[in-house]
Amino acid sequence: MEFKSKPDSLSIFAIKGIPAIQSGDNIGEIITRGMKRNNIILEENNVIVIAQKIISKSENRLISLSKINPTQEAIKIAKKANKDPRVVELILQESKSIIRVSDGVVIVEHRLGHVLANAGIDRSNIESDDTDEKVLLLPEDPNASAQKIRNYISKKINVNIGVLITDSIGRAWRLGTTGHALGSSGIKTLIDLRNNTVDLFERELQTTCIAWADQLAAAATLIMGESNEGIPVVIIKGIHTPSETDSINDLIRPKNEDLFR
């Protein structure tokens, strides 16, 4: 089993000097140039980890709030959440369902399946001018974005790599955010040990499945920044868990097994 041949070490490297991303930018090309500039040589099964923010910017997911007309429902929820009704309107448009509303936060099931605050809509680090405030939505399809970038870079550099797209997401019972996997291509996402170990008694679920891609995302986020001086792309070396079949969807708990909605 691939998981058993664990590496003795891993390393994570920042790609410094990634420029401010504009709509239409080729992220694969920008990363390739960035690696060259940082003297980072990609090897087989390295993982490129990318903050969702630059994917979103390249996909023109910046929305001018001045163009949003909130519905009555959005206005009602905005009052309860003490938020801008136009932002709430976008949260509703980006979500399948609302799970909780509280002061400053609307927790939703995002259309991509993730449960997260404010549909991942980000008001920070956005260059809004005084008259036209903009917010950034999550990428349209992070798995497709990851695959596109992977194809571009694999072709350029001729090694098999993995690509992971991450976001910093909060948790139900713990403070602070951690990096989570939003999209991937070519990497294991969930490692299920349940069929690979013999136990006298039923194993506890908590120790038998590993959210591998979320751990990669959290590790990468240690090197990425959260404020303006952020590093949106890092390379993980030393971890060998390629997969052509795993999906980020494997990490999302099915609704019928969810105890907290």
Place this chain on the structure above:
Amino acid sequence: MEFKSKPDSLSIFAIKGIPAIQSGDNIGEIITRGMKRNNIILEENNVIVIAQKIISKSENRLISLSKINPTQEAIKIAKKANKDPRVVELILQESKSIIRVSDGVVIVEHRLGHVLANAGIDRSNIESDDTDEKVLLLPEDPNASAQKIRNYISKKINVNIGVLITDSIGRAWRLGTTGHALGSSGIKTLIDLRNNTVDLFERELQTTCIAWADQLAAAATLIMGESNEGIPVVIIKGIHTPSETDSINDLIRPKNEDLFR
């Protein structure tokens, strides 16, 4: 601010060959020997990450189920959870409150404050003989254990290090476990950027506090194993976030801010 001087890279190294831990073992001494054997030289501000399981074993937290007499409450919950009533009895003893009961899982607020499944009680990787099955409770006081180990190793090696004790814990809305911080000494646990950045509008909470120690734990768990061939101790190099005042308690969401109990 220390957080702004982010490193360009980090590395995580396994300490191989840690022996099976027995009650009374000096974990600090065992790690010191392990580092020597693996030619790992500790440097200032390196972080030693230790799986809770070996701390618990050294603290004799192995409990024989044959000695446990479940209460009526435990028997009732065990029926609902489809679990061994003696294990449920221990879960109750280790917890402040029960949050959810479902098939195979009792989600509790542990006496240490963490919300987790089955009070972190682990039936896997325990050497039980046929007639006396044993389970392993979480360490008595992981912060104290971390501090003790830190003091021992700092004294031996004469560098200032951090120590982190981790467990693999599940999440409300995502499948699979990730490494979480259970105890620490000498490291930053939560990095709060809210007072350090200027924003035109209120910042979303989700992007302003970073669960630093949980990210360290998740990163370390990539190198640790989950099954029998596990690596219970790893060293993180390259991350410089010492703190003498932070506590793992900073990572626990206060009950009055909790939307999911």
